[in-house]
Amino acid sequence: MRLALFSDIHANLPALEACLASIDQQQPDSVYCLGDLVGYNIWPNEVVREIRKRKIPTIAGNYDFGIGRKIDECGCAYKTDEEKEMGKVSIGFTNSIMEEEERKFLRTLPAHIRIEFQLNDDKLHLLLVHGSPRKINEYLFVDRDEKSLLRIMQDADADIMCFGHTHKPYHRKLQAEEEGASKYLHAINLGSVGKPKDGNPQGCYVLLTINEFSSILSAESVQVEFIRFDYDVEKAAKAIEGSILPDAYAAMLRKGA
Numbered sequence: 001m002r003l004a005l006f007s008d009i010h011a012n013l014p015a016l017e018a019c020l021a022s023i024d025q026q027q028p029d030s031v032y033c034l035g036d037l038v039g040y041n042i043w044p045n046e047v048v049r050e051i052r053k054r055k056i057p058t059i060a061g062n063y064d065f066g067i068g069r070k071i072d073e074c075g076c077a078y079k080t081d082e083e084k085e086m087g088k089v090s091i092g093f094t095n096s097i098m099e100e101e102e103r104k105f106l107r108t109l110p111a112h113i114r115i116e117f118q119l120n121d122d123k124l125h126l127l128l129v130h131g132s133p134r135k136i137n138e139y140l141f142v143d144r145d146e147k148s149l150l151r152i153m154q155d156a157d158a159d160i161m162c163f164g165h166t167h168k169p170y171h172r173k174l175q176a177e178e179e180g181a182s183k184y185l186h187a188i189n190l191g192s193v194g195k196p197k198d199g200n201p202q203g204c205y206v207l208l209t210i211n212e213f214s215s216i217l218s219a220e221s222v223q224v225e226f227i228r229f230d231y232d233v234e235k236a237a238k239a240i241e242g243s244i245l246p247d248a249y250a251a252m253l254r255k256g257a
Contacts, residue, residue: 001117002026005190006205007034007130007164008061011094012194012253013043015203016050018231019193026207026227032113034164035061035130038098038106039074040090040195040249042239048102060109061130061165062137067094068106075137086246093244111136122215126208127158131165140189142170150174153185159216160186162206167192169204171224184219191226194236201256202228 004023009016023031033056038044044067051058060068062075074091078084112133117124132138133156140149140163149172153161169191176183191204198204209223237250251257 001030001210002028003208003210004028004031004205005034005128005162005188005208006032006193007190008036008167008192009033009047009194010036010039010063010192011041011044011047012231012236013041013046013050014232014235015194016047018229019203019205020050020054022227022229023205028207031056032128032162033058034128034162034190035059035109036063036164037061038067039063039094040240040245041236042097042243042245044094044097045099045102048105052105057113058109059113059128059130060106060111060136063091063094064106064109065136066091067098068103068109070095070098070103077137077139086248089244089246090249117210117214119210119212119214122217124159124210124214124216125157126160126162126210127153127156129156129161129163132163133158133161137165139166140187141166142168142172142189146172146174149187150176150185153187158185160188160208160222162188162190162208164190164192167195167197169198169206169226171226173219175219181217183216185216186222186224188224195253196256197252199256200228201233201254203231204228 113128115126207225214221240250
């Protein structure tokens with residue numbers, strides 16, 4: 001089974017359209033979205049409509065949670081006063097243009113999606129979250145201590161955990177001992193479709209392949225492929241510059257920062 005998973009669109013419709021076109025070419029068996037459909041750009045309603053039109057199973061991101069409830073807090077960890085002020089403009093703008101039907105959709109999105117595979121005598125538990133199983137806006141960066149990441153996944157009964165929120169893609173294979181045998185867990189950050197922060201302005205999504213031989217006993221039996229795709233960055237950046245949103249967000253798109 002091949003699953004396409006993506007996250008963090010952030011109202012960037014050109015990026016979403018390019019992402020879905022790329023996914024269509026891959027012809028996966030299933031497609032999932034891990035949230036943050038809105039914020040930071042001018043197309044939150046259009047992004048929600050496209051996700052709904054495609055009937056893509058989707059969980060709530062922290063931005064979706066805030067906008068769905070029409071509150072002025074997105075749960076973002078802004079580091080400077082300037083970032084906080086820009087964030088206020090973004091969430092205020094998004095709240096001002098969000099239409100009621102699309103807001104209702106955001107409000108009813110689930111927090112997690114759990115999928116259990118039964119492969120021969122083995123079970124493989126896949127957990128889809130936005131930030132972490134513990135908190136919608138917890139950042140799980142690539143340098144998270146291995147023991148901490150293992151504990152988070154084991155407490156959530158997740159053999160494979162996919163998440164977003166940091167906008168920086170990675171795949172970590174974690175080894176744990178269980179009943180005298182080595183067990184391998186997979187922590188997969190999907191990166192971002194519409195607001196990359198890893199220095200590459202291309203959007204990103206993941207193809208996850210699980211076959212009849214996939215097992216927690218083999219680190220290589222689960223295949224993870226990061227797909228980068230081009231989209232019209234200038235269209236998205238100029239849309240920001242033509243709105244009340246801070247021009248800095250346009251510069252970030254151009255740099256992938």
